[in-house]
Amino acid sequence: MKSKIIGSIVAVMFMFVASAAMAGGHVTPTAPADYLSKKAPKKASKKALEKGAKTYKKKCKKCHGSKGDGKGTSAEGLKVAPTAFSAAGYMKGRSDGQLYWIIEKGSEGTDMEAFGLGTDANLSEKKIWRVIQYMQKEFTK
Numbered sequence: 001m002k003s004k005i006i007g008s009i010v011a012v013m014f015m016f017v018a019s020a021a022m023a024g025g026h027v028t029p030t031a032p033a034d035y036l037s038k039k040a041p042k043k044a045s046k047k048a049l050e051k052g053a054k055t056y057k058k059k060c061k062k063c064h065g066s067k068g069d070g071k072g073t074s075a076e077g078l079k080v081a082p083t084a085f086s087a088a089g090y091m092k093g094r095s096d097g098q099l100y101w102i103i104e105k106g107s108e109g110t111d112m113e114a115f116g117l118g119t120d121a122n123l124s125e126k127k128i129w130r131v132i133q134y135m136q137k138e139f140t141k
């Protein structure tokens, strides 16, 4: 019984390490439950999308690239590569709340800084949703 339990713990640990190794040693953290349940506003007006595009170009493009492929001008040589949003299926696999959390709080140990209120960028909730809606519209493949 005991060895069975230890066996499954070892197996789970192995799977974790193997998937981390495939991602170059880094696993993007998952948002806490209270963030995962957040939902983007249902409709994005033309104006909201334009504003989201502006924020993206000003603050995100240099790493994530104008096409969302993760190949911005500042992307090269970063320890953890900027996420390629335009990769097939990527945006479909990320919930609104997960995207929101990383943009607001950043991802520790990577160059993905926090952009929420109180940071240098100081993006309000509304501005974060607009940039998310822009990204979902432009980069979903």
Ligand code: HEC
Pocket (backbone or CB within 6 Å): 026, 027, 028, 029, 055, 056, 059, 060, 061, 062, 063, 064, 074, 078, 080, 081, 082, 083, 094, 098, 099, 102, 103, 107, 110, 111, 112, 113, 115, 131
């Ligand atoms: C200095 C480079 C840099 C800039 C600028 C930057 N990012 Fe990132 N971003 C990263 C890196 C590196 C990661 C990968 C983090 C990880 O995997 O933990 C990332 C990851 C992400 C993710 C992935 C979350 C997930 O769960 O898949 C989102 C969404 C994101 N960034 C949005 C943005 C937005 C929006 C902006 C602009 C407001 C921005 N980023 C600006 C480097 C950057």
